[in-house]
Amino acid sequence: xxxxxxxxxxAARKGHYCIGAFNTNNLEWTRAILKGAQELNVPxxxxxxxxxxxxMGGYELCQQLVQATMKxxxxxxxxVMHLDHGNYEAAKAAIAAGYNSVMFDGHxxxxxxxxxxxxxxxxxxxxxxxxxxxxxxxxxxxxDGVIGEGExxxxxxxxxxxxxxxxxxxxxxxxxxxxxxxNWTGLHFDRLQELADAIDLPLVxxxxxxxxxxxxxxxxxxxxxxxxxxxxxxxxxxxxxREYIEAGKDQEGKGYDPRxxxxxxxxxxxxxxxxxxxWMGTRPVK
Ligand code: G3H
Ligand code: ZN
Numbered sequence: 700x701x702x703x704x705x706x707x708x709x710a711a712r713k714g715h716y717c718i719g720a721f722n723t724n725n726l727e728w729t730r731a732i733l734k735g736a737q738e739l740n741v742p743x744x745x746x747x748x749x750x751x752x753x754x755m756g757g758y759e760l761c762q763q764l765v766q767a768t769m770k771x772x773x774x775x776x777x778x779v780m781h782l783d784h785g786n787y788e789a790a791k792a793a794i795a796a797g798y799n800s801v802m803f804d805g806h807x808x809x810x811x812x813x814x815x816x817x818x819x820x821x822x823x824x825x826x827x828x829x830x831x832x833x834x835x836x837x838x839x840x841x842x843d844g845v846i847g848e849g850e851x852x853x854x855x856x857x858x859x860x861x862x863x864x865x866x867x868x869x870x871x872x873x874x875x876x877x878x879x880x881x882n883w884t885g886l887h888f889d890r891l892q893e894l895a896d897a898i899d900l901p902l903v904x905x906x907x908x909x910x911x912x913x914x915x916x917x918x919x920x921x922x923x924x925x926x927x928x929x930x931x932x933x934x935x936x937x938x939x940x941r942e943y944i945e946a947g948k949d950q951e952g953k954g955y956d957p958r959x960x961x962x963x964x965x966x967x968x969x970x971x972x973x974x975x976x977x978w979m980g981t982r983p984v985k
Contacts, residue, residue, distance in 0.1 A: 701766060702777045704800040704830035705866045707742050708901040711924035716980045717915075720744040720903075721972060722783060722929040723761075724751050727965040728936075729768050735972035736776050740983040743776065744800070744925065746783035750843030758782075758789075758796035776984050779830075783927070784845045790820045794829055802832035802869065806847060810856055818863045825864065832925075833860045836871025838905040842929065849875060854893050867901040867925055870894055872918075874906035877930050886914050888921065895922035903927065908934075912978050919980065926979055932968045939967035 711718050723729045723745050736743035747761045755761050765780050781800040782793035790803045803820040805813030817833045824831045835857045839849025852870035860868060872894075873887040894902060901924035907915070908930035915926065943963045948954045 700775075700777060701769070701780055701799055702742075703828050704744065704779045704781065704832075707744075707777060707779060708830075708867050708924045711982075712901040712922060714982065715920055716982050717919045717924055717926050718742055718744060718981055719907075719972070719976055719979060720746050720781065720783070720925050720927045721932065722746050722748060722751060722927075723765070725755060726764065726768070727961050728932070728968060729765055730772065731932075731965045731968035732972055733768060733772055733774050733778070735969040735976070736778070737772065737774050738969075739973055739976055739981070740776060741976055741981040742778070742984060744779040744781050746781040746802075746927075748783045748843040748845070748929075749785060749789045752782075752789070752793075758793045758798065762793075762797045781832075784834075784842065787816050787820070791823065794820075794824050794827065798829065800830040800832070800866075802834070804834045804845065804869075806834045806837040806850075806871075814856075814859055814863065817860055817865060821864045830866035831864075832867045832869055832903060833863070833865045834869040834871075835860055838869070838871055839873075839875035840877045840906065842876035845876075847871070847876070849873065851887060851890050852894060854890075854897050857894050858897055861898045861900050865900065867903050868894075868898060869903040869905050869927075872904075874904060874910065876906045877908075879906075879909040886910065886918060888917065891918060891921050891923075901925060907931070907975075915979065926975075928975055931975065932971050935967040935971040936964035939963040 721732045779799045784804040790801045836850045836852030837847030903925040904923045905927045907926040907928040
């Protein structure tokens with residue numbers, strides 16, 4: 700079933716495990732993620748960036764696509780439909796469209812404005828039981844046009860955001876969207892510890908693709924309950940599709956049929972999902 704995020708992520712925090720938040724881009728991506736979650740019997744968060752929602756035809760279509768796909772696949776695990784890195788307008792639109800959870804990302808606003816708008820989104824969302832993620836500091840790199848300087852989260856600002864009643868908090872701790880550069884120095888665990896000590900909320904690690912497994916495991920043990928993954932699935936999809944084409948399989952029989960052409964990439968997303976959930980330690984649903 701579709702569920703709100705609050706209880707799932709609170710349970711993950713208390714149990715020191717993590718739930719994956721995977722970005723979707725289309726029907727194949729959605730099916731691939733749901734298939735992996737159902738096969739592992741784990742909860743999952745499916746999210747759309749503003750760019751992906753625009754590409755797919757809007758928030759209502761995204762929400763309905765996930766809902767209808769779950770029904771057609773007989774999905775029984777808990778699924779949270781979430782807006783990833785939304786601005787103020789996007790958060791309101793996703794709430795109206797029936798998303799279960801929204802991220803209001805105000806990192807590019809002056810902090811007081813980020814705080815004020817987060818508060819407003821919390822009010823709108825919580826009136827409908829919808830969970831809210833906010834962002835403190837910023838995530839380096841770029842994701843779908845959202846650019847961050849990689850500023851470390853300020854603990855006092857994090858406390859103020861937590862006091863708005865948000866359900867989980869994304870923090871800049873040296874994490875980066877997209878591929879990590881060769882000279883990346885790793886996550887800032889000291890800052891993560893300070894945040895975890897100061898705030899009584901599940902914390903979110905963005906830029907999950909490419910962080911070494913030991914660092915992710917350590918971060919989870921310190922209070923990270925939601926791990927965002929996008930690039931890893933894109934790389935896996937692209938690689939499997941390229942291999943299919945380079946092997947000339949699109950030329951054999953009716954291998955150019957999109958249902959065949961997209962199949963290896965789609966399976967690669969499911970495989971990537973299962974691999975990541977495996978080492979992330981997501982608990983199966985009872
Ligand atoms: O918001 C989405 C994530 O932070 C994904 O980051 O593409 O580096 O995995 P990633
Ligand atoms: Zn992110």
